[in-house]
Amino acid sequence: MTSTLPTTGDRVAVVTGASGGIGRAVAQRLAEAGMTVVVHYAGNAARAQEVVDAATAAGAKATAVQADVADEAQVAALFDTAEQAYGGVDVVVNTAGIMLLSPVTELSLDDFDRMHRTNVRGTVVVSQQAARRLRPGGALVNFSSSVVQLALPTYAAYAATKGAVDAMTLILAKELRGRDVTVNAVAPGPTATPLFLDGKPQDAVDRLASMAPLERLGTPEDVAEVVAFLAGPARWVNGQVLYANGGVI
Numbered sequence: 308m309t310s311t312l313p314t315t316g317d318r319v320a321v322v323t324g325a326s327g328g329i330g331r332a333v334a335q336r337l338a339e340a341g342m343t344v345v346v347h348y349a350g351n352a353a354r355a356q357e358v359v360d361a362a363t364a365a366g367a368k369a370t371a372v373q374a375d376v377a378d379e380a381q382v383a384a385l386f387d388t389a390e391q392a393y394g395g396v397d398v399v400v401n402t403a404g405i406m407l408l409s410p411v412t413e414l415s416l417d418d419f420d421r422m423h424r425t426n427v428r429g430t431v432v433v434s435q436q437a438a439r440r441l442r443p444g445g446a447l448v449n450f451s452s453s454v455v456q457l458a459l460p461t462y463a464a465y466a467a468t469k470g471a472v473d474a475m476t477l478i479l480a481k482e483l484r485g486r487d488v489t490v491n492a493v494a495p496g497p498t499a500t501p502l503f504l505d506g507k508p509q510d511a512v513d514r515l516a517s518m519a520p521l522e523r524l525g526t527p528e529d530v531a532e533v534v535a536f537l538a539g540p541a542r543w544v545n546g547q548v549l550y551a552n553g554g555v556i
Contacts, residue, residue: 319393320538321386323347323376323433324403326354328500329450332527333400333534338362338369340535342398345389346371349403368393376403376429386436398538399437400448401430404468406502408461419464426468434479434490443487446538449476451494453552469494473548480546489545491537496552498525519553529553 320337324330326348335358338344344362346369348355355371362369372388374381389396404426407418430449437447452469454462472492480490497503497515503524504512516524533551537544550556 318397318539319343319345319389319395320398320400321345321347321389321396321437322400322402323429324349324401325358326351326371328402328502329495329498329527329530330400330402331358332531333402334358334369335361335365336528336531336535337398337400337538338365338367340539341367342538343368343393345369345385345393345396347376347385347403348373349375376401376433377424379432379435382432382436386440390440395442396437396440397442397445398448399433399441399446400450400534400538401433401437402450403429403433404450404502406465408465408506410461411463414464422465422468426465427471430472431475434475438479438483438488441486441488444542445486445488446541447479447488447490448534448537449490449492451476451492451548453494453496453550453555455494456550456556457496476548477546489537489542491541491544491546492548493530493533493537494548494550494552495530496525496550496555498527498530500527518555521553523553525551525553 320342322334325334325346334344334346346355346358359369359371372385374385405422449472451472454466455470476492530551
């Protein structure tokens with residue numbers, strides 16, 4: 308089958324959760340590669356506009372769109388906006404997620420439901436639209452986590468949501484047989500983002516940083532490089548969970 312992969316500069320990327328953390332770095336990296344970027348945000352319009360401004364400063368086209376990733380009507384409208392503004396969608400990167408830590412015995416089921424709604428239902432809703440709309444040569448990149456295999460205490464509920472992402476990603480890759488669309492997940496390790504650092508004492512951060520042979524935390528930019536690879540040249544990587552964690556596992 309001959310791929311109809313557009314050149315990087317012709318590609319249109321929808322990045323969910325793009326107003327901060329890894330999503331922001333991903334949106335900026337794809338813009339630097341020449342892609343048009345639709346910057347999704349949940350609630351912080353000002354931060355999303357900062358990402359748009361950085362993308363346009365890099366010479367790319369960009370626009371910000373608000374949506375609840377777990378609401379199928381809002382996500383459909385997000386994709387409608389991308390298609391109406393730019394003609395189609397070639398890349399979907401689903402970084403939107405929340406992390407609430409607790410031992411299982413003390414876990415708030417309300418917190419678990421919140422994580423499930425964003426991390427699992429949100430991934431399903433976004434992946435549905437991506438599967439229906441990505442053009443030939445397209446790429447869907449979901450976000451998992453290295454804690455699925457690290458099995459760190461207090462991460463059980465969060466890891467459970469990301470294990471669900473792994474399973475869905477691998478199956479969806481097979482379901483899109485013949486479409487010339489790749490489906491992968493990136494599983495970051497400890498990464499210096501507000502989501503990761505929030506509420507952790509410095510000794511805990513230092514301990515997690517020392518786990519990698521490279522003896523540091525990852526950066527959002529480290530992870531964005533992996534996404535850029537999957538979103539562009541990596542046409543023979545499909546149905547995989549790529550661990551971007553500096554060698555922790």
